[in-house]
Amino acid sequence: MLMLMPDVTDISDLLARIGRRDRNALAALFDHESGRLVAIAQRIVRRRDLAEDVVQEVFITVWARADQFDPSRGSARGWLTTMTRNRALNLIRDDARVDYHDVGVISDLGDRQFDALAAFDTLSERDALRHCLGALDEPKRQAILLCYVTGLNHGEAAATLKAPLGTVKAWIRRGVLALQECLA
Amino acid sequence: MTSDQLEQAGQYVLGLLGDDERRIFEAEIASDTELAKAVNKLRDHFHRLDDTAAALPPNPELWNKIEARLGSSPIDLAALRNRPTASPSRAWLPFAAAASIVVALGVGYMVGSTLGTTRQPEMIAVLVNEADATPGAIIEAFADDSVRVISLDNFVIPPGQVLEVWTLPDADTGPVSLGTFTDASTLRLTGPDLPAPHVGQLYEITVEPSPGSPTGRPTGPILVKGFAKQPV
Numbered sequence: 001m002l003m004l005m006p007d008v009t010d011i012s013d014l015l016a017r018i019g020r021r022d023r024n025a026l027a028a029l030f031d032h033e034s035g036r037l038v039a040i041a042q043r044i045v046r047r048r049d050l051a052e053d054v055v056q057e058v059f060i061t062v063w064a065r066a067d068q069f070d071p072s073r074g075s076a077r078g079w080l081t082t083m084t085r086n087r088a089l090n091l092i093r094d095d096a097r098v099d100y101h102d103v104g105v106i107s108d109l110g111d112r113q114f115d116a117l118a119a120f121d122t123l124s125e126r127d128a129l130r131h132c133l134g135a136l137d138e139p140k141r142q143a144i145l146l147c148y149v150t151g152l153n154h155g156e157a158a159a160t161l162k163a164p165l166g167t168v169k170a171w172i173r174r175g176v177l178a179l180q181e182c183l184a
Numbered sequence: 185m186t187s188d189q190l191e192q193a194g195q196y197v198l199g200l201l202g203d204d205e206r207r208i209f210e211a212e213i214a215s216d217t218e219l220a221k222a223v224n225k226l227r228d229h230f231h232r233l234d235d236t237a238a239a240l241p242p243n244p245e246l247w248n249k250i251e252a253r254l255g256s257s258p259i260d261l262a263a264l265r266n267r268p269t270a271s272p273s274r275a276w277l278p279f280a281a282a283a284s285i286v287v288a289l290g291v292g293y294m295v296g297s298t299l300g301t302t303r304q305p306e307m308i309a310v311l312v313n314e315a316d317a318t319p320g321a322i323i324e325a326f327a328d329d330s331v332r333v334i335s336l337d338n339f340v341i342p343p344g345q346v347l348e349v350w351t352l353p354d355a356d357t358g359p360v361s362l363g364t365f366t367d368a369s370t371l372r373l374t375g376p377d378l379p380a381p382h383v384g385q386l387y388e389i390t391v392e393p394s395p396g397s398p399t400g401r402p403t404g405p406i407l408v409k410g411f412a413k414q415p416v
Binding site for chain 1: 225242
């Protein structure tokens with residue numbers, strides 16, 4: 001897959017200019033990053049309009065707080081990704097929880113499973129995370145991918161995987177430990 | 185690091201901690217650099233999954249919504265300066281020629297003002313639009329910290345925004361607000377207690393969200409700016 005990955009320093013450069021109230025820099029950041037961030041948010045909130053709402057808030061926050069970006073705590077690109085994910089998760093967590101008896105919702109859960117697995121399959125063969133996720137048993141890997149990629153909580157992951165809640169919680173607990181051991 | 189912390193780090197990055205757990209864990213991260221490093225590292229690994237989302241083309245409508253919330257843009261700024269009589273040739277006037285217009289305006293204005301009032305300003309600044317070097321406002325600064333603002337352009341201010349007048353008495357003090365206005369006309373504002381205005385002191389007008397800059401410093405685009413000179 002072809003991906004536009006602008007140079008990391010480019011983005012922190014843009015953030016520095018945005019911190020000095022440079023709107024052209026914000027527009028350039030939007031051109032570079034908004035499409036990527038909308039796609040990330042949409043995996044979680046499902047609807048394009050909601051994903052765009054999330055990214056709108058992200059850019060407003062960037063405009064207000066670009067000077068708070070601290071390069072010592074990670075890359076500028078990662079900062080944007082984290083902010084987008086948190087906003088998207090807040091949006092679905094604040095909403096009423098999904099009703100699993102709804103047939104439409106069940107097919108939506110199928111889409112989530114597809115997205116989660118597609119994300120895993122798209123990881124580069126040499127990627128450490130791919131290697132370590134691949135080393136987990138299937139159910140642990142699936143549970144972790146569903147929660148991370150599509151923002152499901154424990155209960156939703158249990159419904160999707162048709163497994164008891166306690167079991168899914170244990171999969172995730174043991175899975176994240178094994179994962180960090182493998183990544184270390 | 186305990187296995188409990190590792191487990192929490194994992195749940196945190198997955199977005200699975202409840203609100204309270206998350207707040208407690210974030211406080212722990214803030215005071216434990218080793219834990220913070222572990223979380224950042226794990227998060228970076230997981231971001232590879234986010235990177236697999238196929239980027240969509242940027243949506244211009246979304247940009248318009250964002251831009252509207254920022255207040256007026258540099259492009260809107262041109263629309264703000266409603267000057268139907270301005271000759272198009274003025275746009276390319278070299279700065280020197282524009283400066284002579286400023287001088288002529290200043291002189292003509294002084295004649296008028298000495299007839300109308302006996303009070304002399306300490307300093308006068310002609311504020312110029314940087315884009316085309318045309319004068320947009322005159323500021324008279326008086327010894328009692330008040331200023332008189334004479335608009336030369338019919339600024340059209342969008343709803344929810346104000347024009348804020350700033351001066352920079354010195355670099356250490358930083359920009360100081362002298363007040364806001366929404367109606368382009370002649371008005372008097374009284375700023376805070378400042379040293380007497382001096383030659384070369386910067387004055388500028390920015391566009392800010394109503395009722396004025398949220399930070400106490402200029403945040404919006406600069407409409408016009410100029411430096412003070414002493415009337416002869």
